[in-house]
Amino acid sequence: xxxxxxxxxxxxxxxxxxxxxxxxxxxxxxxxxxxxxxxxxxxxxxxxxxxxxxxxxxxxxxxxxxxxxxxxxxxxxxxxxxxxxxxxxxxxxxxxxxxxxxxxxxxxxxxxxxxx
Amino acid sequence: xxxxxxxxxxxxxxxxxxxxxxxxxxxxxxxxxxxxxxxxxxxxxxxxxxxxxxxxxxxxxxxxxxxxxxxxxxxxxxxxxxxxxxxxxxxxxxxxxxxxxxxxxxxxxxxxxx
Numbered sequence: 001x002x003x004x005x006x007x008x009x010x011x012x013x014x015x016x017x018x019x020x021x022x023x024x025x026x027x028x029x030x031x032x033x034x035x036x037x038x039x040x041x042x043x044x045x046x047x048x049x050x051x052x053x054x055x056x057x058x059x060x061x062x063x064x065x066x067x068x069x070x071x072x073x074x075x076x077x078x079x080x081x082x083x084x085x086x087x088x089x090x091x092x093x094x095x096x097x098x099x100x101x102x103x104x105x106x107x108x109x110x111x112x113x114x115x116x
Numbered sequence: 117x118x119x120x121x122x123x124x125x126x127x128x129x130x131x132x133x134x135x136x137x138x139x140x141x142x143x144x145x146x147x148x149x150x151x152x153x154x155x156x157x158x159x160x161x162x163x164x165x166x167x168x169x170x171x172x173x174x175x176x177x178x179x180x181x182x183x184x185x186x187x188x189x190x191x192x193x194x195x196x197x198x199x200x201x202x203x204x205x206x207x208x209x210x211x212x213x214x215x216x217x218x219x220x221x222x223x224x225x226x227x228x229x230x
Contacts, residue, residue, distance in 0.1 A: 033216045043204060044118070045221035052216060091159065095215065102213055103149070103172055106159040 004094050006107035013082045014115050020067075021077045021110045023092030029053075033095040034068065034075045035104070040088040048090070051075065079112075087114045119143065120222035122207050128228045134195040137225045139207030141188055147171075147210045148190040149219060150182055154203035165190060166213050197229045 003026045013019035025034070036048040051059045051068050058066050063083075067076045079086055092107040119142035129135055141148050150162040152175075161174035165184035176182075179197075184190040194201060204224045210217040 031215060035218075037221075042223070044223045045206060045208075046118075047218060047220065050216075050218060095219075102210075102215055102217065103161050103164060103174065104151075104219055105161070108158050 004092050004105050004107035006090075006092055006110050008110045009108070010111045010113070012113040012115055013079075015082055015084060017082055018078060018080045019082055019112065021079075021090050021092075021112065023075045023077070023107055025073050025075065025092070025094050027073070027094065027096065029096045031096075034066075035093040035095065036064070036066070036075075036077045037091045037093060037106075038086075038088045039091065039109070040085075045091075049077065082114045084114050084116060086112060088112060118220040118222060120207055120209050120220055122205075122222035122225050124225055125223065126226045126228075128230060129197060131197055131199060131229055133197050133229075134193065135197065135227065137192040137194070137205050137207070137227070139190045139192070139209075139222060141190070141207075141209030142220055145209035145211055145220075146188065147213055147217070147219075148184050148188070149208040149210075150176075150190070150192050151206040151208065151221075152203050153206060153224070154200075157203075159206075162192070171213060194227070199229050202227060202229045 032053045034051045038046045049061045063080045089109045093104045121140040146167045162176040164172040182192045208219045208221045210219045
């Protein structure tokens with residue numbers, strides 16, 4: 001079974017500062033994808049960034065980047081120059097594929113508050 | 117806007133009743149997924165359909181059923197509702213079933229069972 005662990009239920013950061021959210025996962029799969037989704041107060045799930053397990057290069061999307069450590073099964077999200085609009089729940093998710101199907105397994109989330 | 121459309125956005129119903137949640141995937145997406153987000157269970161995968169065919173089942177109760185129609189829209193039917201079924205139900209879609217296909221979520225349907 002796949003498990004995704006987010007050990008930080010809540011975090012806060014000053015506006016314009018940098019914050020890192022942690023995520024670890026457990027799998028015996030060799031081919032998989034990892035995602036970070038953001039859920040603002042509107043409750044919509046918004047894709048932030050994705051990482052392919054076979055790629056060593058860490059993914060980057062503007063102010064968002066990941067630190068992917070495959071051997072350690074760690075996938076942290078770094079948010080640079082934090083903005084008030086970054087206040088949200090952040091979910092780490094793991095995707096594996098079964099024959100003809102795929103699915104996302106989510107962690108329990110980290111609630112991030114950006115302080116003005 | 118993800119392009120995934122869900123209706124209704126909010127629904128209040130009584131215990132024992134039956135409701136249907138509807139989802140239209142993004143244009144061109146053949147896969148539809150249903151997820152349940154509740155306070156105590158977090159985000160749980162319910163079911164995955166691809167081009168009308170059920171592909172994977174997660175923690176979906178027997179009281180719940182889903183289908184995907186030829187026009188690719190999907191419906192999630194929830195029957196004999198209990199208070200614990202109160203949750204945010206997400207529909208999501210992706211192009212296909214290939215690993216790495218990004219899954220895009222709708223805005224969710226809030227179900228309150230009273």
